[in-house]
Amino acid sequence: MTRLSKFMKKGLFLAAAIVAGVSSQSADACTRIIYQGNDSLYIIGRSLDWKTPIPTNVYVYPRGMAKQGSDRPGAVTWTSKYGAVYAVGYDGGVTEGMNEKGLSINGLFCKGTVYDNDTTINRPPMSLAMFTAWLLDMNATTDEVIAVLREHNFSLSGATFDDGTVSALHWGVTDATGHSAVVEFNHGDINIYEGTTDMHAMTNDPSWPQMQAIVSYWEKIGGRNMLPGTVSSPDRCVRATYFVTHVEKTGDADLGASIARTVLFNSCVPYTYTVEGEPNVSSTQWRSFSNLRDLRYYFDLAVSNGFYYVDLNKCDLRPGASVMKIDTSKLLNACGDQTTMLQPVPPFTPMY
Structure with missing residues (x-):
């Protein structure tokens, strides 16, 4: 037996023990990657996976809109400083998005998340349906997002969905410089982990420090x-981290999007695949890619024949402009720039 094979055999036992220790908590399937190319090109790719359909449409909101974080008394209110593109699930809650300053924020499922405790519960209410929109509307950089979160002048809450599933999330944040953060709530406390060139991928639970220990082992x-090779959260994070750091770097927007897309394929779950009793270890429903330099937001439905994007540079983001929407279910054969397919609509109604 060679020295390498002995090392690998010993290591595999250790890896199995590590994964077994978290497998009861790591049955979720969303993946986020950061592709760092040349010429300041950063592309954020993410997948959303679930057993039952989560219809998701693309909205573009202008600057200068008055909003509130909840319909509960005393809720957080704001007037948006920046225009943004959102992915809106059920036409009622912002899953992720990118603003005109090249700030990207993505929410991923994370079992065990608890948003409040006795000291935060009476702060101004903020709904999960609007939380990501609030951060995108009011901040240009990751540092600004972190400053708002450290103030923690809000009480975050969400409704259950899909037969009682708790809306437990954590977030990846990246700005146009590549400065990134992972944001996790632990019984009301906010844990923030920052990085630049060392935050390549995230999936679901376990928490970021535990996940990085697993990734470091496999490195x-x-x-x-x-x-x-499984669809577990740690396995997907390991694969995504390896591939996104071992592909060619380019400054070309189209090639960069294609590279990021194929990297993410390695961590997606085949369409119609399910695990009995685990609705969250299921089909990838859609993927998105946010080009933070060129302000292109790509959307890729699993059942579509095309891969298209919205160009924020071509959108009217001036105060008073219309809210715009793409119904993704009606754009299954589209490719390339589909900014002109945005249609004016009323603002969506938050689902909670």
Whole structure:
């Protein structure tokens, strides 16, 4: 037996033990990657996976809109400083988005998240349906988002969905410089982990420090020797981290989007695949890619024949402009720039 094979055999036992220790909590399937190209090109890719359909449409909101974070008394209120594109689930809640300053924020499922405690519960209410929109509307950089979160002058809450599933999330934040953060709530406390060139991928639970310990272990083995292949959260994070750091760097927007897309394919779940009793280990329903330099927001439905984007540079984001929407279910054969397919609509009604 070679020295490498002995190391790998010993390591595989350790990896199995690590994954077994978190597997009861890591049955969720969303993945986020950061592709760092040349010439200041950063592309954020993410997948959304679930057993039952989560219809998601693309909205563009202008600056200068008065909003509130909840319909409860004393809720957080604001007037948006920046225009943004959102992915809106059920036409009632912002899952993710990118604003005109090149700030991207993505919410991913994370079991065990608890948003409030006795000291935060009476702060101004903020609904999960509007939380990501609030951060995108009011901040240009990751540092600004972190400053708002450290103030923590809000009480975050969400409704259950899909037969009682708790809306437990954590967030990835990246700005146009590549400065990134992972934001996690732990019984009312906000844990923020920052990085630049070292935050390549995130999935679901366990928490960020535990996940990075698993990723670091597999980096010692080396992806050319072996990569874990299941749809579990740690395995997907390991694969995504390896591939997004071992592909060609480019400054070309189209090629960069294609590279990021194929990297993300390695962590997606095949369409119609399910695990009995685990609705969250299920089909990838859609993927998105946010080009933070060129302000292109790509959307990629699993059942579509095309891969298209909205160009925020071509959108009217001036105060008083219309809210615009793409009904993604009606754009299954589109490719390339589909900014002209945006249609004026009333603002969506938050679902909670």
